[in-house]
Amino acid sequence: MLKSEAKRDCGTLREGARMALLLGEKDLSLSRYTSWERTPVSSIAKRVIWRLEQDRYALTESKLYHLGEQLPDFYGGDPHSVGYRKLEQIRGEAANRFLETDMFFIKESDFLHIVPSVPHLSEVRIAICYRELPEDESGLLTFSGPSKWKQDPDAASRGSFAPRNKYYINGQFTGEDKPGKYKLSRQPPPEHRVPRRHGLVAVTPDEPDYARLCIEQNLAYLLTEQQKQSVLNGSHLTPRSIASNETAEYPGESLSPSGISPRMPLVNGYSRNPESPGTLPNGITGDEDH
Numbered sequence: 001m002l003k004s005e006a007k008r009d010c011g012t013l014r015e016g017a018r019m020a021l022l023l024g025e026k027d028l029s030l031s032r033y034t035s036w037e038r039t040p041v042s043s044i045a046k047r048v049i050w051r052l053e054q055d056r057y058a059l060t061e062s063k064l065y066h067l068g069e070q071l072p073d074f075y076g077g078d079p080h081s082v083g084y085r086k087l088e089q090i091r092g093e094a095a096n097r098f099l100e101t102d103m104f105f106i107k108e109s110d111f112l113h114i115v116p117s118v119p120h121l122s123e124v125r126i127a128i129c130y131r132e133l134p135e136d137e138s139g140l141l142t143f144s145g146p147s148k149w150k151q152d153p154d155a156a157s158r159g160s161f162a163p164r165n166k167y168y169i170n171g172q173f174t175g176e177d178k179p180g181k182y183k184l185s186r187q188p189p190p191e192h193r194v195p196r197r198h199g200l201v202a203v204t205p206d207e208p209d210y211a212r213l214c215i216e217q218n219l220a221y222l223l224t225e226q227q228k229q230s231v232l233n234g235s236h237l238t239p240r241s242i243a244s245n246e247t248a249e250y251p252g253e254s255l256s257p258s259g260i261s262p263r264m265p266l267v268n269g270y271s272r273n274p275e276s277p278g279t280l281p282n283g284i285t286g287d288e289d290h
Helices: 016-023 043-057 062-068 084-100 108-117 137-141 210-216 225-232
Strands: 006-008 011-015 038-040 104-107 125-128 166-169 172-176
Touching (some): 011 016, 016 108
Antiparallel strands (some): 011 104
């Protein structure tokens, strides 16, 4: 992927070191490409690039460990276990070398022009990512860029969003990422209910407590008849569902042990519904504070 783009009057620019890597050139100055226009990278631009690409240049990105391991004692041990401080030390040392390196930008069009003649880039899909660089030190103190893309002729096609990746094959533009379109719906999305553990974690059918949670959460319709019976017969009932002295009744699929109407505690073997006030046998009311 190509990154570190600067939009200037001379056109879209690319970092020369990255181009050298893509072209397989050991000469980072790209001296053989004499016709290419070069624009020096300012100290501000270097700092922005380092912020975005430090793990790549310092080889502290996990997918690049195999490259660093080819250098003698680069990580001082296994990079997966050397610890955060060691990786920070490597980043710091790499940052000093990066900021002291003479660098330049080249035009994107110059690079794309020679891509068809580079065998290892033939039919390779190249992604070019848009970047903007601040023009002064004050721009380093904010999280927003200059937004020069708003002046582009095709800015309206992206709505209020900055450009994303553009793709090229053999130097030819093949497409770009754009914000997805949406359409307002007058109907809510289809409901997809699943049992959840502790009210948060979705439970899948292959988990052992799936059937029990379906029953407890009034989702019995998600179960097969065999699953329902195994739970209702008591093989997977929870302490809460078997604590009652009453006989559970399940006239419909939507009922569950936790869905039965609550009842008052038993008194002398007699229970009453809280909706039917009155005294119990022997004059006992059943109220806890009596």
